[in-house]
Amino acid sequence: MNYLDRNEFNYAPSPEVLEALKNFDVNKLCFYTRIYDEGKKSILSVYLAERYGVDEAQVLLGYGGEDILKQAVHYFLTEADGNKTMLIPRFSWWYYKSIADEVNGRTLEYPLYEEGDTYRYDLDEMKRMVLCHQPKILLIASPNNPTGNGLTPDELSELLADIPATTTVVVDEAYASFVTADTTYIQRLVNQYPNLIISRTLSKFYGLPGLRMGFGFISKELGRFIKYSNKYLGYNRISEDLAIAALQADDYYRNVARQMNESRACYEQEIGRLEGFTVYKSVANFVLVKYPIALKPALQKAFAEQEYKVKFMNEPGIDTHLRITLGRPEQNRIVIDTIKNIAHT
Numbered sequence: 001m002n003y004l005d006r007n008e009f010n011y012a013p014s015p016e017v018l019e020a021l022k023n024f025d026v027n028k029l030c031f032y033t034r035i036y037d038e039g040k041k042s043i044l045s046v047y048l049a050e051r052y053g054v055d056e057a058q059v060l061l062g063y064g065g066e067d068i069l070k071q072a073v074h075y076f077l078t079e080a081d082g083n084k085t086m087l088i089p090r091f092s093w094w095y096y097k098s099i100a101d102e103v104n105g106r107t108l109e110y111p112l113y114e115e116g117d118t119y120r121y122d123l124d125e126m127k128r129m130v131l132c133h134q135p136k137i138l139l140i141a142s143p144n145n146p147t148g149n150g151l152t153p154d155e156l157s158e159l160l161a162d163i164p165a166t167t168t169v170v171v172d173e174a175y176a177s178f179v180t181a182d183t184t185y186i187q188r189l190v191n192q193y194p195n196l197i198i199s200r201t202l203s204k205f206y207g208l209p210g211l212r213m214g215f216g217f218i219s220k221e222l223g224r225f226i227k228y229s230n231k232y233l234g235y236n237r238i239s240e241d242l243a244i245a246a247l248q249a250d251d252y253y254r255n256v257a258r259q260m261n262e263s264r265a266c267y268e269q270e271i272g273r274l275e276g277f278t279v280y281k282s283v284a285n286f287v288l289v290k291y292p293i294a295l296k297p298a299l300q301k302a303f304a305e306q307e308y309k310v311k312f313m314n315e316p317g318i319d320t321h322l323r324i325t326l327g328r329p330e331q332n333r334i335v336i337d338t339i340k341n342i343a344h345t
């Protein structure tokens with residue numbers, strides 16, 4: 001089976017990751033890390049602090065981005081002030097609402113506007129909704145799954161300038177490394193604003209969803225949450241080593257991302273011109289495709305026959321859409337040809 005339904009990695013891990021796994025000293029597993037004695041949480045947070053230019057105390061680690069997001073949502077929506085409201089994008093990862101529901105949170109959706117082959121956030125509308133609803137959390141996904149749009153660092157900064165400190169802004173940047181290698185804005189923003197959490201992951205750009213390793217950056221002022229999040233006895237020591245190896249192999253992963261971009265261009269050129277189809281612009285490891293809904297059964301059958309799994313979206317307003325992970329070029333070719341065959345019959 002070819003899995004192009006969960007934005008996973010259909011390429012091989014970088015040679016550096018394989019090396020790190022081969023060289024891992026298994027005796028390390030017999031002991032907890034001692035880095036805690038130095039007041040640090042992990043060799044990985046130390047590495048990330050240096051690389052991103054922030055204090056180690058401002059680095060969060062989690063069991064994937066999902067864990068960082070869940071920790072933040074559970075923590076802030078259960079604070080003593082009783083404010084259980086979180087704003088999320090209208091079309092977004094289903095998980096945001098689900099983790100709010102787990103603690104009886106209330107999620108409100110802010111709009112995402114479709115304009116031709118893109119979606120966009122409306123900063124003024126987001127600010128207006130924050131002022132009106134005074135949410136405990138404003139969650140922004142950038143780039144957003146499944147619509148592929150995001151905010152630039154300038155837009156994010158402009159938004160943060162108008163958000164009261166009582167609202168924690170959580171930015172899910174799971175796919176952000178596909179947009180740019182420049183991460184300098186992270187240091188700037190977490191030090192400038194008192195209410196910011198940025199969540200990233202090894203699962204997408206660095207292609208290691210099975211590693212279950214996420215990391216984040218946070219304003220110093222949110223110190224109580226930092227304390228809540230930190231693990232006293234440390235983190236998985238194999239994952240720490242492999243994560244550092246992957247983060248040091250940027251060239252390898254940039255090259256994979258370049259190949260994905262070439263495949264995305266094929267989708268745009270070949271599927272985008274089919275009658276009734278739209279291929280949305282995105283900078284991530286997936287494409288969102290609108291298709292004529294009458295073709296759904298035929299498409300489902302054809303993908304099943306080819307042993308390909310792609311994501312047929314079901315959410316209202318975005319239910320005539322397919323989200324397709326960018327795989328290896330030959331896989332992408334099969335998906336494109338499968339869609340073209342159905343569209344032409």
Ligand SMILES: Cc1ncc(COP(=O)(O)O)c(C=O)c1O
Nearest residue numbers: 064065066093145174201203214
């Ligand atoms: C928007 C978004 N955020 C976060 C994640 C979390 O991934 P992980 O927990 O593997 O880091 C995903 C995974 O699909 C995602 O789509």
